[in-house]
Amino acid sequence: MGIQEPYPLDVEAVRADFPILERKVGGDVTVPGEGEGDTTPLVYLDNAATSHTPEQVVGAIADYYRSYNSNVHRGIHQLSQEASTAYEHAHDRVAEFVGAEGREEVVFTKNTTEAENLVAYAWGLNELGPEDNVVLTEMEHHASLVTWQQIGKKTGADVRFVRVDDDGRLDMDHARELVDDDTAMANVVHVSNTLGTVNPVAEFADLVHDHDGLIFVDGAQSVPHMPVDVQAIDADFFAFSGHKMCGPTGIGVLYGKQHLLEEMQPYLYGGEMIRKVTFEDSEWEDLPWKFEAGTPVIAQGIALHAAIDYLEDLGMENVHAHEQLLAEYAYDELTAYDDVDIYGPPGDDRAGLVAFNVDGVHAHDLSSILNDHGVAVRAGDHCTQPLHDKLGVPASARASFYIYNTREEIDELVEAVDDARQLFA
Numbered sequence: 001m002g003i004q005e006p007y008p009l010d011v012e013a014v015r016a017d018f019p020i021l022e023r024k025v026g027g028d029v030t031v032p033g034e035g036e037g038d039t040t041p042l043v044y045l046d047n048a049a050t051s052h053t054p055e056q057v058v059g060a061i062a063d064y065y066r067s068y069n070s071n072v073h074r075g076i077h078q079l080s081q082e083a084s085t086a087y088e089h090a091h092d093r094v095a096e097f098v099g100a101e102g103r104e105e106v107v108f109t110k111n112t113t114e115a116e117n118l119v120a121y122a123w124g125l126n127e128l129g130p131e132d133n134v135v136l137t138e139m140e141h142h143a144s145l146v147t148w149q150q151i152g153k154k155t156g157a158d159v160r161f162v163r164v165d166d167d168g169r170l171d172m173d174h175a176r177e178l179v180d181d182d183t184a185m186a187n188v189v190h191v192s193n194t195l196g197t198v199n200p201v202a203e204f205a206d207l208v209h210d211h212d213g214l215i216f217v218d219g220a221q222s223v224p225h226m227p228v229d230v231q232a233i234d235a236d237f238f239a240f241s242g243h244k245m246c247g248p249t250g251i252g253v254l255y256g257k258q259h260l261l262e263e264m265q266p267y268l269y270g271g272e273m274i275r276k277v278t279f280e281d282s283e284w285e286d287l288p289w290k291f292e293a294g295t296p297v298i299a300q301g302i303a304l305h306a307a308i309d310y311l312e313d314l315g316m317e318n319v320h321a322h323e324q325l326l327a328e329y330a331y332d333e334l335t336a337y338d339d340v341d342i343y344g345p346p347g348d349d350r351a352g353l354v355a356f357n358v359d360g361v362h363a364h365d366l367s368s369i370l371n372d373h374g375v376a377v378r379a380g381d382h383c384t385q386p387l388h389d390k391l392g393v394p395a396s397a398r399a400s401f402y403i404y405n406t407r408e409e410i411d412e413l414v415e416a417v418d419d420a421r422q423l424f425a
């Protein structure tokens with residue numbers, strides 16, 4: 001088995017944009033950057049945790065700091081105007097990329113986690129009460145699970161979880177049982193970072209809207225990897241992180257329907273988010289600035305714009321197709337071993353990641369052996385502890401793919417897994 005088709009992307013050209021992929025590893029980890037003991041070629045398969053950053057994006061950050069670094073929306077000097085324009089255009093670019101109406105619907109945050117908290121605090125604390133319920137799924141990331149769980153405790157709202165079935169898919173019959181006229185909010189992960197399941201979020205949105213509730217879609221693992229249109233899904237809120245899509249750390253996006261963001265009170269107070277302040281009271285700035293208090297994520301926002309340009313040059317359809325081929329190949333290769341358990345749906349129906357365990361080997365030992373081979377995967381619960389409890393394992397190893405990964409790298413992974421099997425046999 002395995003993929004015979006040519007890659008949908010020119011992987012060699014893509015790899016040339018990421019100098020970090022040339023790195024060797026294996027040496028002294030207290031010395032950041034390639035050092036003396038680093039002799040093993042890196043195989044980076046931890047893209048669901050964070051992706052690498054192409055030269056074009058590093059260049060956009062360097063260009064900002066070298067030529068027009070300035071605070072935004074407060075100076076009439078030229079550099080400030082240039083920075084403000086670039087920062088505003090970054091919002092426009094994000095809006096266009098995910099199908100929002102315009103920059104009013106695009107709030108820059110620190111990451112997906114902050115976007116979840118923004119809505120939970122600004123909307124949830126004010127709108128929820130003991131008569132309401134919030135519907136999550138058993139495959140939510142802690143970013144949403146812990147956030148809504150705690151808001152539930154503060155407001156008395158009942159937080160309930162849609163079951164994941166044995167194939168790692170959402171039990172939509174159970175969803176139809178749980179969602180009722182008291183459902184004020186649902187939070188559904190678009191693509192599971194552990195199971196690789198692609199959830200029917202548009203169907204879920206219809207279900208919630210039929211009961212006059214709202215839906216927050218966690219797009220941290222979808223937007224970097226496939227074409228996404230928030231209006232086609234009919235998400236009320238939607239969030240993702242720049243660092244998982246060739247952008248820098250320190251920037252996330254909250255999309256919200258304009259009328260909802262208009263109605264919400266700010267989450268953070270301070271400069272930048274106000275229009276008028278007296279000793280007695282304050283008026284808020286227009287969207288989206290009302291939700292971006294203080295000096296915002298200027299360099300990161302400008303770099304996210306560059307990351308989106310980079311991905312769209314490749315074509316999100318091609319990005320998706322490339323990862324699907326790799327995921328299917330990895331799935332097929334790993335299922336060949338009887339003692340390897342893979343979580344989530346079959347290889348031809350999953351996103352570009354594979355979480356697994358080898359019988360009798362703890363995921364941490366497994367990933368440590370993979371690391372000896374230069375193969376970087378994540379081991380642990382991937383911030384889905386309750387889901388791992390349900391799977392009956394404390395942890396798993398997870399290989400996750402992106403635009404620069406190759407079939408040969410998956411062969412390296414499989415060889416390293418086989419090594420671990422034999423070592424612990």
Ligand code: 7TS
Nearest residue numbers: 048049111112113141143193220221241
């Ligand atoms: N939602 C999902 C589905 C995620 O996968 C992650 C990060 C988050 C939310 C939170 O994103 P952040 O940028 O705010 O941290 N997931 C992972 C992961 O799987 N390994 O490291 C981070």
